[in-house]
Amino acid sequence: MQFPESFLRELAERNDIESVVSDYVALTKRSGQNVFGLCPFHSEKTPSFAVNPSKQFYHCFGCGKGGDVINFVMDMENMSFPEAVEFLAKRVNMPLPEKGGDGRSAIKRKRAIEANTEAARFFHSELMAAGGKKAMNYLSERGMRLPTIRNFGLGYAPDAWDLLLRHMREKGYSDFELYDSGLVKRSESGGYYDTFRGRIVFPIIDVRGNVLGFSGRTVVDDRAKYLNSPETIIFNKGRHLFGMNLAKKSKLRYFVLVEGNMDVCSLHQAGIDSAVASLGTALSDEQSRPWAQP
Numbered sequence: 001m002q003f004p005e006s007f008l009r010e011l012a013e014r015n016d017i018e019s020v021v022s023d024y025v026a027l028t029k030r031s032g033q034n035v036f037g038l039c040p041f042h043s044e045k046t047p048s049f050a051v052n053p054s055k056q057f058y059h060c061f062g063c064g065k066g067g068d069v070i071n072f073v074m075d076m077e078n079m080s081f082p083e084a085v086e087f088l089a090k091r092v093n094m095p096l097p098e099k100g101g102d103g104r105s106a107i108k109r110k111r112a113i114e115a116n117t118e119a120a121r122f123f124h125s126e127l128m129a130a131g132g133k134k135a136m137n138y139l140s141e142r143g144m145r146l147p148t149i150r151n152f153g154l155g156y157a158p159d160a161w162d163l164l165l166r167h168m169r170e171k172g173y174s175d176f177e178l179y180d181s182g183l184v185k186r187s188e189s190g191g192y193y194d195t196f197r198g199r200i201v202f203p204i205i206d207v208r209g210n211v212l213g214f215s216g217r218t219v220v221d222d223r224a225k226y227l228n229s230p231e232t233i234i235f236n237k238g239r240h241l242f243g244m245n246l247a248k249k250s251k252l253r254y255f256v257l258v259e260g261n262m263d264v265c266s267l268h269q270a271g272i273d274s275a276v277a278s279l280g281t282a283l284s285d286e287q288s289r290p291w292a293q294p
């Protein structure tokens with residue numbers, strides 16, 4: 001998507017670079033026009049990462065990375081240019097310019113994210129209710145404590161054909177929107193039924209806090225152990241890592257890649273809060289980029 005220059009200028013003005021960088025880096029030393037901190041892109045003991053508030057740019061004298069506030073978000077969050085622009089616009093409640101097909105696509109994406117977010121709330125409430133006792137017992141047996149369950153937003157999809165479907169219809173979502181979001185499947189007869197049934201549900205959340213899909217662990221013996229959301233307009237399992245939305249906040253200067261979602265939850269609970277997991281047996285090049293350091 002192309003953004004007007006006037007929009008980008010206003011975006012940069014409203015996202016002061018020192019304020020944005022301070023969300024990630026402790027800027028503790030001032031020298032002339034610059035304020036310094038430890039570089040987030042390479043290991044160092046003496047601050048060489050400089051931010052110039054008057055010129056609105058950053059530069060590391062150690063590794064050479066530098067640029068404006070959009071470049072910083074792209075580097076820090078592993079985002080494309082449009083994703084970084086959207087991230088900064090959301091940060092200051094600034095509406096994105098929309099035009100033609102891009103606007104329709106943005107509306108569909110927004111609606112799909114909202115549907116998955118509502119589904120996550122539904123699954124979590126079901127886990128906390130009496131009907132989620134079997135799933136809660138399993139989590140307890142695996143050592144999961146309530147704060148960890150809440151931190152990851154874990155939930156439970158009851159073993160019923162259309163419980164989520166009926167709930168989402170009441171919230172105003174059409175069957176097609178739910179199918180398009182990966183929350184329901186279509187039967188041979190043309191009807192719809194819940195994608196996740198009889199499973200502990202792990203929301204898959206991106207680094208901006210958007211719920212993109214789910215990974216479900218069965219509590220019914222005769223089903224596949226794990227099931228991920230299908231690919232949708234917002235979700236591609238080869239592009240995301242479970243737990244990255246929390247791991248990106250870690251003060252540890254490394255990521256720990258583990259096999260499964262439960263391993264991630266257990267390690268975070270034990271204090272290793274940089275653990276992440278791939279959404280399947282293979283690790284794609286795109287999934288490996290977030291922890292690639294110069």
